[in-house]
Amino acid sequence: MEITRHNFKQVIDQVSEAVDEASFLCIDGEFTGLNNGPALHGFDTPQERYDKLRKGSLDFLFVQFGLCAFKYETEESRFVARPFNFYIFPRPLNRNAPDCRFLCQASSLHFLASQGMDFNKVFRDGIPYLSPVDEQQMRDTLDQKHATQQLNSPPFTSGSSHTSDSGRTIQVPAEHKDFIQQTLTRIQSFIDSEEETLQLEPCNAYLRKLIYSTVKNKFSSSVYLETKVGEQNQHYFIEASKANEELLKKRGKEKRQQELDELDDAVGMSKIIRMICQSGKLVIGHNMLLDVLHLLHKFSYPLPQEIDEFKSLVNCLFPRLLDTKLMASMHPFKELVSNTTLGDLEATLGKEPFKVPVIVFPEDFPGYKTAQEHQAGYDAYMTGRCFIIMANYLGTFKSQSKPVLPGSALLEPFVNKLYLMRVQDIPYVNLAGQDLKPNRDHVFHVTFPKEWKSNDLYQLFRPFGPIYIAWIDDKSAFVALTKKDQSDLAYKMLCEGVSYRVRRYGDHKEPHASHGRKRPLSFPETIPPRNGEGKRLKVTSSDVGRRVSPVTQRCITTILEEAEDKPPTEAGEEEEEEEHGDEDGDEMKEEILEEKTNESTQAQLFEEPEAW
């Protein structure tokens, strides 16, 4: 079911009912971009990864939220799915409300638009939202304003209702005197007539301001003015109606109620998120760490610096989470699932040894006749479908024919662990306690000249067996040995290089972690003049394409690891397949994982912890 600000109020009770009745809830989010900070890499610690996402991913907008409520009907032995697809957009409530600035990433928008995301609907019809902090501030302001107005009602006649403006008379500029005089004459005739309302000609905001001011001065409470919108929203005009103090009092009261209602509308999407939090139910997502960060950041409280505090916050708001991408990567599924991207996972789970459950949609839900990947509601539904199949598969080990539902001990190993994308040896963020701290004695931090490419590193480490490279930037990388017993020898042989430097992982403090936020966009404050001294830039068309400035208006993508062959000059015949980053029908954020495995040695490199 598609939900915009136009039908939000009509369906909110239906959403509430679906959440109340649900056995579990599945969610998914779509964003205007993924990252704008230092590259994520294979040896991030959970704290480092959390920092990178917190600083580099949350300036993007949450444009679509998918919620699919699944209810198990025991008698029918079937699940009922209610998928909701919410369009979200923080349109300012009024000119005094915050006017959000947000970031976009060109590749993300192009990808989503190509997948059918309707951005016109997002921007035009998106449901607004307010964080609790914003809401409270706006509510306080409104309460204060209303308290003042009620003391001074009726609002229009009494000068004291505009306490701050009372001493001020708007002077009508000479060029508008005729216009205003004509308007006053028309209103006088109207008051003397038997008409109930009078529509003035459309005019601009300034002229309307003059009309309000002069009419108020001249006619006091005997006339009530209201600005209305013309057909097709093209023009605004003033409608005058006859009034008295009683009527104005009533209108004032109506207006205050209307403002409270508008604020309530502005809270919008936040109500849905609060509903989910308050349900306390199992909330399931696929690769959901970024979704959870966005949900907290936009709909609850500013994110804390420390990951432990973040975990506490998550535990309060979403007491039970489950990540199907992690579940599919853990025993017993990892042996059966070669690709955990959502589309591929669903395909794998549709075959033996898995059993497809009965899932039906209520009458008022259209269901999905074709795949609609990357539509948040559809992805939430697919996530739930995958969960049900995997959960039921766990039941087969205990010869359980009934479905395995939240609460079952079989699911406990998967609860409150969020998939940690691309990290080599730490599969998840553990919301329920301390994170894993794998031994990294075989990992080295290497710095080198920026001309170096993968092969230079392969050559350097060749004597010590195959390696896995995690690029940090074009002058540094983490290098992990496959043959761990070579670590001491490698360090002894390599630590003293002329053009490079090799340090043990443990001796290295990653520079990103301790520094402040990398700013999303940077522009040159100065341009080096080409001739070195001329005060005036002389640029002719023949210069086009020759001047080279160190900073352009674009940011070079920071996902260096994605590019198997770091610089374009290395790209050969095989490169073409890598240009289709958004392929294979799964989320861009997951695509990174696929690329990771291009490093051939990765698959055998690390022993996974028992719990995985």
Added chain:
Amino acid sequence: MEITRHNFKQVIDQVSEAVDEASFLCIDGEFTGLNNGPALHGFDTPQERYDKLRKGSLDFLFVQFGLCAFKYETEESRFVARPFNFYIFPRPLNRNAPDCRFLCQASSLHFLASQGMDFNKVFRDGIPYLSPVDEQQMRDTLDQKHATQQLNSPPFTSGSSHTSDSGRTIQVPAEHKDFIQQTLTRIQSFIDSEEETLQLEPCNAYLRKLIYSTVKNKFSSSVYLETKVGEQNQHYFIEASKANEELLKKRGKEKRQQELDELDDAVGMSKIIRMICQSGKLVIGHNMLLDVLHLLHKFSYPLPQEIDEFKSLVNCLFPRLLDTKLMASMHPFKELVSNTTLGDLEATLGKEPFKVPVIVFPEDFPGYKTAQEHQAGYDAYMTGRCFIIMANYLGTFKSQSKPVLPGSALLEPFVNKLYLMRVQDIPYVNLAGQDLKPNRDHVFHVTFPKEWKSNDLYQLFRPFGPIYIAWIDDKSAFVALTKKDQSDLAYKMLCEGVSYRVRRYGDHKEPHASHGRKRPLSFPETIPPRNGEGKRLKVTSSDVGRRVSPVTQRCITTILEEAEDKPPTEAGEEEEEEEHGDEDGDEMKEEILEEKTNESTQAQLFEEPEAW
């Protein structure tokens, strides 16, 4: 004519011809936002305004560019208009190309989408562009790559073509060994068969990588692999064809040409802008300062710090500019035009004493049956229409019946002056020389407690007559006296205040000007724990809406002057009309001007310089 990346190549010659033949060119731009820095205000100097726009407005994206070429046909005594509406979007050319991050302003996107802007078309089908700097960097990289490849051709068979990868063998992980073995067997059968091509099953990027690597090892140059896209762009698969060194050499050459063509496509929109620059023709816009800044910033060179250098750059790239909003604000038009927003201006110019010219569209241009305000192509057309009417009106003073065309001395007073929005006493940026430096002895910089509202300032200055207030932020403003002869007295009486401070304009250095860029978005690095000491945040649902943090994820709008009554608590009955910021059918960026005039005394305050 609508132009996207799909028909760009087909119509570029048509655009070129239209530009070549044109008597003059009109342009317009639409952006994803307007400002993200310190508020623009009525006493900005041109340098200050330039700084604010340069630092606060250029992170937004240029999403639509309108170009309307007008050609005068002497024999027919008519103008032929060719309007082009370009959708622009910097989709990354490939994974090694820059992936642009850009800002959006929620109110701007909502406004444009409501006006019919098709953002799906922008993001999906927008024409890419490269600045000269980016283009040159990418061209150098490609040239270097191709030089290497040609040395080592054929690219696929020779290990040395992948110089950096040559020492490396991709190991096939155990779980994929069967799959790869089957694939190799299929390819062997294919080579032995009489088939010309073989399509492998769709598979993900990692598996394709394994196939490329193992096939290369086993079959060398006897087979050529290519990745292709399946129907509906759903999946990628590999197509194998039989090959030999000759064929591979040819394919290599084709691929290099294809890469050069792709780069050429990526330059895209920049070609159009260069075309306009190189034409040297009169380029006309309506309120075009921001458009010019964006054009320079995105399609030419980084903007210099000093406005004088900026002027030199503009003079080189756009030697002749004319701003119809400024023209309409100057004698003899300002006496006849009460509202200079584009829609209203066009309406005014459609009546006496103005004469509507004959403007026709060529057959292949649909023309405009209804108004399409804020569509860049339409606005460019409207701008030209307004220009023609105003230019011809100038001719009537010399009893000239022929149209007044670029080159006429009658137009010279209006050339190379760009409208300076909202500034009280400096109507334009003078591209042809020094800017006006009006006397500001009657202007004061006032700082005060943030609780102060307009009325507190009116009260403070009441003894010295009416004032005009230009808010800087909630604790400071510029205040201008209408009665200039009161300036010394006012300063003497007011300079020593307990809660406020009044300084003369000349003694005040505006804090914004000397400081660095205001960052577009800021996030709290720390959250003050609510209980003051607890390391873990304990938040329950009953806390929702209570905690107040000093920073939220949104920025409060910086256009404080727009709000006649600064804080919402001051808003009265008249406020409702101000909530419709995007009304009156003109650009949001112009709307600010309308609001400015709400300050009633403004109209008579300043003597305009002779040239205006």
